[in-house]
Amino acid sequence: MGPGVVLIFLGAVLVYGLKKCDRKGTIMSGMKGNPISLDFSKGGGLLPAIAQDHASGKVLMLAYINEAAWQKTLETGEAHYWSRTRQEIWHKGGTSGHVQKIREIYADCDNDTVLFKVDQIGGAACHTGHETCFHQRVERDGSVTVVGERIFDPEKVYGK
Numbered sequence: 024m025g026p027g028v029v030l031i032f033l034g035a036v037l038v039y040g041l042k043k044c045d046r047k048g049t050i051m052s053g054m055k056g057n058p059i060s061l062d063f064s065k066g067g068g069l070l071p072a073i074a075q076d077h078a079s080g081k082v083l084m085l086a087y088i089n090e091a092a093w094q095k096t097l098e099t100g101e102a103h104y105w106s107r108t109r110q111e112i113w114h115k116g117g118t119s120g121h122v123q124k125i126r127e128i129y130a131d132c133d134n135d136t137v138l139f140k141v142d143q144i145g146g147a148a149c150h151t152g153h154e155t156c157f158h159q160r161v162e163r164d165g166s167v168t169v170v171g172e173r174i175f176d177p178e179k180v181y182g183k
Contacts, residue, residue, distance in 0.1 A: 062135045063090050069105055070135055074115075074148060077126040077140040083148035084156040086115075088137065100125050102139055119180045121145035147174035150181070 061070060069087040076083055086104040088096070092112050095103040102123035106113040116122030123141035130137050149156040152173035160168045 059130055060134065061090075061093060061130065061137070062133065063093075065135050069107075070137060072102075072104060073136070073138045074102060074123055074143075075138060075140050077142055081155055082157055083123075083141070083143060083154070086113075093137075096125060096128075096139070102141060115148075116144060119145065119147075119150075119175070121147055121175075123148070145175070150177060152177050152180075 063070060066087075068089050070089075070093075072086050072088045074083040074086070075081065087107060088103070089105040089112075092103040092105045095112060095114075102115040102125060104113045104115060105111075114122070122144045123139065124144060125139055125141055127140040128137055129140070143154075147154050149158065151158070152175045154171055154174055158170050160170050162168065
């Protein structure tokens with residue numbers, strides 16, 4: 024992560040890479056205010072993590088993090104999540120190259136949800152090839168309209 028990238032926790036701005044974290048993900052800083060301590064005790068050790076495009080403000084996806092994925096995200100400056108399907112840490116874009124570079128992180132008021140503001144490399148966050156996982160607009164009658172075009176072909180990227 025390059026210079027000028029910041030993490031924001033409960034109103035405190037931290038320059039990324041200059042602060043150390045303990046093994047629980049608590050930011051160890053010399054700044055005034057309390058360090059962040061996310062509450063992984065709820066949700067079976069998993070917290071929702073919302074990814075939002077830093078430039079456009081579009082919501083890209085919702086995934087989950089555990090303490091190890093949180094720590095890996097802080098260490099690398101790229102989004103890491105917990106795959107509930109595979110039961111392992113998942114580096115977003117590790118296969119496709121469509122990584123999420125962390126620009127800012129916000130924690131909610133209960134410290135049990137995070138918002139990653141990211142630069143989405145490759146232009147697509149969804150494994151279906153769409154810009155956002157939220158590309159299905161549900162109408163009041165329950166019908167679905169797909170919004171936006173595919174940016175990449177999942178078969179070519181994932182071989183599925």
